[in-house]
Amino acid sequence: MTATDRASRLEALQERTRYESAEVESRVFERWDQSGIFAPGDEGDEYSIAIPPPNVTGALHMGHALNGTIQDTLIRMHRMQGRRVKWIFGTDHAGIATQVQVEKLLASEGSSKQEIGREAFNERVWEWRREYGSTIVEQFKRLGASADYGDERFTMDDAYAKAVAHVFVALHEKGLIYRDNYMVNWDPGTRSAISDLEVEQRVMEDHLYEIDYPLASGGGSMTIATVRPETMLGDTAIAVNPHDERYTRLIGEEAILPLVGRRLKIIADDYVDPEFGTGALKITPGHDPNDFEIGRKHGLEELTVIGEDGRMTEAAGEPWAGMTADEARTAVVSQLRDEGLISAERPYTHDVPHSHRSGMRIEPLISLQWFCNMGELAGPAIEVVQDGRVRFHPERPWKKVYLDWLENIRPWCVSRQLWWGHQLPVWYCDPCEQTIVAEVAPESCPKCDGELRRDPDVLDTWFSSALWPFATLGWPEQTEALEAFYPTNVLSTARDIIFLWVARMVMMGMEFTGQVPFADVNIHSVIQAPDGRRMSKSLGTGIDPLEQIDAHGADALRFGLLAMSSSQDVRFSEEKIKQGQDLANKLWNASRLILLRVEDVDAAPMPETVEDRWILSRMERTTARVTELIASYDFSHAVLELYSAFWGELCDSYLEMVKPRLYSEDADRSALSATLLHVLERILTLMHPVMPFATEEIWSFLPPRDGEPRGLLATEPWPEPDSSRIDQAAEALVDGAIEAITAVRAQRDDLGVPVGARIPARLDAGGLDAVAPLIADMARLEFTDEGGEAAARVAVPGGVIELMAAEGVDAASAQERLEARRRELEAEITRAEGKLANKKFVERAPDEVVQAERDKLADYQRQLDQLD
RNA sequence: GGGCGGUUAGCUCAGCUGGUCAGAGCGCCUCGCUUACACCGAGGAUGUCGGGGGUUCGAGUCCCUCACCGCCCACCA
Numbered sequence: 001m002t003a004t005d006r007a008s009r010l011e012a013l014q015e016r017t018r019y020e021s022a023e024v025e026s027r028v029f030e031r032w033d034q035s036g037i038f039a040p041g042d043e044g045d046e047y048s049i050a051i052p053p054p055n056v057t058g059a060l061h062m063g064h065a066l067n068g069t070i071q072d073t074l075i076r077m078h079r080m081q082g083r084r085v086k087w088i089f090g091t092d093h094a095g096i097a098t099q100v101q102v103e104k105l106l107a108s109e110g111s112s113k114q115e116i117g118r119e120a121f122n123e124r125v126w127e128w129r130r131e132y133g134s135t136i137v138e139q140f141k142r143l144g145a146s147a148d149y150g151d152e153r154f155t156m157d158d159a160y161a162k163a164v165a166h167v168f169v170a171l172h173e174k175g176l177i178y179r180d181n182y183m184v185n186w187d188p189g190t191r192s193a194i195s196d197l198e199v200e201q202r203v204m205e206d207h208l209y210e211i212d213y214p215l216a217s218g219g220g221s222m223t224i225a226t227v228r229p230e231t232m233l234g235d236t237a238i239a240v241n242p243h244d245e246r247y248t249r250l251i252g253e254e255a256i257l258p259l260v261g262r263r264l265k266i267i268a269d270d271y272v273d274p275e276f277g278t279g280a281l282k283i284t285p286g287h288d289p290n291d292f293e294i295g296r297k298h299g300l301e302e303l304t305v306i307g308e309d310g311r312m313t314e315a316a317g318e319p320w321a322g323m324t325a326d327e328a329r330t331a332v333v334s335q336l337r338d339e340g341l342i343s344a345e346r347p348y349t350h351d352v353p354h355s356h357r358s359g360m361r362i363e364p365l366i367s368l369q370w371f372c373n374m375g376e377l378a379g380p381a382i383e384v385v386q387d388g389r390v391r392f393h394p395e396r397p398w399k400k401v402y403l404d405w406l407e408n409i410r411p412w413c414v415s416r417q418l419w420w421g422h423q424l425p426v427w428y429c430d431p432c433e434q435t436i437v438a439e440v441a442p443e444s445c446p447k448c449d450g451e452l453r454r455d456p457d458v459l460d461t462w463f464s465s466a467l468w469p470f471a472t473l474g475w476p477e478q479t480e481a482l483e484a485f486y487p488t489n490v491l492s493t494a495r496d497i498i499f500l501w502v503a504r505m506v507m508m509g510m511e512f513t514g515q516v517p518f519a520d521v522n523i524h525s526v527i528q529a530p531d532g533r534r535m536s537k538s539l540g541t542g543i544d545p546l547e548q549i550d551a552h553g554a555d556a557l558r559f560g561l562l563a564m565s566s567s568q569d570v571r572f573s574e575e576k577i578k579q580g581q582d583l584a585n586k587l588w589n590a591s592r593l594i595l596l597r598v599e600d601v602d603a604a605p606m607p608e609t610v611e612d613r614w615i616l617s618r619m620e621r622t623t624a625r626v627t628e629l630i631a632s633y634d635f636s637h638a639v640l641e642l643y644s645a646f647w648g649e650l651c652d653s654y655l656e657m658v659k660p661r662l663y664s665e666d667a668d669r670s671a672l673s674a675t676l677l678h679v680l681e682r683i684l685t686l687m688h689p690v691m692p693f694a695t696e697e698i699w700s701f702l703p704p705r706d707g708e709p710r711g712l713l714a715t716e717p718w719p720e721p722d723s724s725r726i727d728q729a730a731e732a733l734v735d736g737a738i739e740a741i742t743a744v745r746a747q748r749d750d751l752g753v754p755v756g757a758r759i760p761a762r763l764d765a766g767g768l769d770a771v772a773p774l775i776a777d778m779a780r781l782e783f784t785d786e787g788g789e790a791a792a793r794v795a796v797p798g799g800v801i802e803l804m805a806a807e808g809v810d811a812a813s814a815q816e817r818l819e820a821r822r823r824e825l826e827a828e829i830t831r832a833e834g835k836l837a838n839k840k841f842v843e844r845a846p847d848e849v850v851q852a853e854r855d856k857l858a859d860y861q862r863q864l865d866q867l868d
Numbered sequence: 869g870g871g872c873g874g875u876u877a878g879c880u881c882a883g884c885u886g887g888u889c890a891g892a893g894c895g896c897c898u899c900g901c902u903u904a905c906a907c908c909g910a911g912g913a914u915g916u917c918g919g920g921g922g923u924u925c926g927a928g929u930c931c932c933u934c935a936c937c938g939c940c941c942a943c944c945a
Contacts, residue, residue: 017904017905018905018907019905019907201941201942208945224945225945226945227945228945271943271944272944272945273944273945275944276944276945277944277945278945280945281944281945282945283945284945288943288945289943290943290944290945291943291945292943293943350944350945351942396872397871397872397873397940400871400872401871401872401940401941404871404941405941408941408942495939495940496940526939528938530880532937532938563881563893564880564881566881566882568873568874568881569873569874569938569939570880570881571879571880571881572880573879573880573881573893573894575879575880575893575894575895576880576881576893576894578893578894578907579893579894581907582905582907582908583907584907585905585907585908586904586905586907586908588904588905589904589905589907589908590904590905591904592904592905593904593905594904595904596904597904636881636882637882640882640892640893643892643893644892651904651905652909655904656909659903659904663903742910742911745910745911746910746911746912748910748911749898749899749910749911749912750911750912752899754900755899755900755902755909755910756900756902828888835887835925835926838925838926839925840924840925840926841887841925841926842925843925844924844925844926845887845925845926846887849887849926852887852888853887856888
């Protein structure tokens with residue numbers, strides 16, 4: 001860029017009185033992209049974050065936007081700190097979610113996956129992905145996320161699939177993955193088994209029926225209570241508590257299952273609660289998890305009377321076979337009623353498991369599935385969190401939540417009856433009952449050389465997600481990227497997937513790489529809808545981040561989200577986004593003021609005045625504070641710190657103090673220019689990780705450095721706090737001056753003095769002499785030594801400022817404020833005196849606290865004296 | 869059934885190990901289109917920190933209890 005180019009750009013800047021985010025963002029993003037900042041550089045200690053991969057089917061929601069902002073803020077700061085940064089980016093194949101999308105598409109074409117077959121279906125999914133899979137990627141770009149887009153991953157990539165198969169086979173060889181006929185959560189909606197973590201409890205209104213089961217001996221009956229009468233068709237026993245005196249004599253006897261006639265053994269088990277219902281429990285090992293356990297314990301027969309299609313099976317017998325479970329319930333109840341076997345029925349409210357995926361009621365049933373025994377894997381994952389190799393932020397309560405879950409971990413059902421996903425690397429030879437588990441498809445049966453049949457099931461999506469931090473880097477190959485960027489530094493996510501994903505990544509990471517997958521886990525807040533409900537598409541409570549970007553700008557959204565979020569769940573507030581927008585605009589205009597008034601200098605700051613030293617000192621403190629806050633994942637405070645440092649200190653105070661010098665045409669403004677440019681550079685740098693677009697755009701207007709046009713702010717070095725610029729004396733002086741200015745302005749306002757009018761005043765506050773010109777200027781006073789009647793007295797740090805009678809000064813109304821101040825001081829004095837008169841306080845409180853109270857009292861006393 | 873979190877200005881939220889911690893932004897009121905910005909500036913009002921009890925010289929800040937609200941975990945039919 002030539003000097004004349006710059007001149008004309010500055011000229012154009014004169015006209016741009018507003019920050020136009022839409023216009024700036026696309027242009028700035030293009031510059032970042034072109035210059036290759038998204039890819040890791042060649043130097044520096046590595047710093048990496050693996051993004052929680054969004055679903056390919058996904059659209060950017062507020063959670064993505066918040067987490068994307070958090071990660072990008074970390075990534076950008078560390079990039080500026082000279083680290084060799086990689087933000088591992090990609091998408092998840094999201095088994096069920098994606099399959100459902102494509103099924104819908106097929107349905108709209110009047111087709112179905114059954115009609116076209118598995119192979120063609122999968123081809124359609126890939127096609128779908130080619131067409132729509134980049135949507136969410138582009139949306140992350142609009143956020144300003146500086147991820148390594150050039151090295152994007154997908155959990156169904158060939159290399160990734162190899163890693164998945166490798167892990168499956170290895171765990172199988174170790175005996176941790178096995179096939180079993182076991183009770184699973186069957187989701188009739190997706191027609192697949194799902195894991196415990198994908199089940200959610202919903203409160204349901206049901207009926208609790210009491211049903212009489214006649215005793216085989218003919219002597220009376222036993223009454224059991226159930227909410228699912230239709231499952232009685234699969235009953236194989238009745239259980240009572242061994243200590244329940246009502247039933248002890250019946251243990252070992254038999255009852256007759258009504259409607260069916262099967263003989264049911266009456267067994268004893270501690271599980272049964274004598275207090276509940278009738279104290280007798282029908283046992284249906286095929287359709288209830290508890291009954292299943294009891295059944296296995298007692299060697300009971302397991303009958304499957306409800307099939308995977310949700311209909312009654314042949315085993316249920318006539319006339320129920322073929323009915324849906326609901327129909328069967330109605331039929332069973334009606335027949336029982338006819339036979340007079342229902343002795344009671346009452347409404348019953350209880351929790352019922354539902355599929356998180358389809359929303360359908362879970363049908364517990366026994367199914368042949370693949371499981372992963374997690375106990376052994378959990379050990380190291382517990383250890384690394386206990387010894388601090390993996391740290392949660394905030395630690396409380398997530399560390400405990402994580403540990404509690406791992407310490408009570410249960411087997412994981414990893415097979416899914418879907419078509420889209422990682423198909424199990426398992427083959428069967430039916431004739432010789434061989435099962436082959438191998439990374440590479442075997443040609444034929446090793447025993448009989450016969451044809452093999454591949455297991456049609458795919459793996460739970462979370463199985464492949466669990467490998468994300470290392471499989472994305474090429475594992476199991478020992479790639480350069482793996483060597484450089486694994487383990488990653490931080491994992492950032494909301495709490496809802498701590499078990500589903502975070503814990504499993506730690507387990508798999510430890511098992512297969514021997515290292516933790518990440519050192520820090522940042523658990524951020526969940527953004528709720530403004531009314532406090534969950535933000536969800538189905539509820540219609542979602543707020544589209546892209547619409548927020550359109551309306552307020554990406555920087556505004558980023559600022560707002562960070563300001564909103566803490567460790568607590570928070571309601572979305574568009575006002576916070578608006579605050580971010582105002583901040584971007586203010587930043588833009590403050591920068592214009594500086595850039596358009598300053599001389600083109602290229603020098604270190606040269607403080608000339610106390611306020612110069614003050615702002616330089618304050619900037620160092622802000623630098624240290626912001627750096628520390630971001631590094632400790634305290635984003636809301638980091639962002640508020642930036643806000644108040646920039647708006648409060650730089651704009652409201654410093655820039656106003658400096659204006660007379662800045663606008664004086666005759667004076668040499670080079671020293672001031674150097675200071676102003678330094679301060680501007682510093683604030684832009686500190687704000688860049690949070691508001692990358694506006695800061696980058698402004699940066700491009702800065703004068704050349706070392707004769708060269710500026711490069712990108714995104715790669716500018718992050719400032720090291722410079723303690724030599726800390727100036728406590730200057731800070732005390734200027735802080736005092738600001739306090740005095742505020743007090744005088746308030747008084748003027750009360751007096752009705754016109755804003756622009758300069759009025760005569762006397763300064764009688766020893767400590768403020770050095771900043772008298774500053775106060776005079778900012779508070780529009782003309783200090784004199786002349787006597788005369790004071791129209792008003794204003795208490796200021798260390799003394800008083802007397803406003804002299806002058807035109808527009810209404811002495812009478814001044815009295816009011818003075819009185820108010822006097823009352824305030826008197827109240828404080830009374831309070832302090834009372835405290836100090838309390839012997840116990842003086843005796844027991846720490847000396848410094850007592851002394852501080854004495855100092856306060858003295859100070860108030862002096863102020864009060866000076867008002868008289 | 870366990871466990872966790874919340875209840876602070878009209879709204880959304882900060883307040884670490886108890887002693888200027890009663891705050892911020894928005895909103896509201898008054899004044900100002902002053903040569904960066906009206907997406908602005910100057911000034912102002914507003915809270916017995918959910919209720920009750922306790923510990924302490926001193927408590928939004930610790931303990932107990934009650935009341936709502938929310939979340940997580942859990943195999944009581």
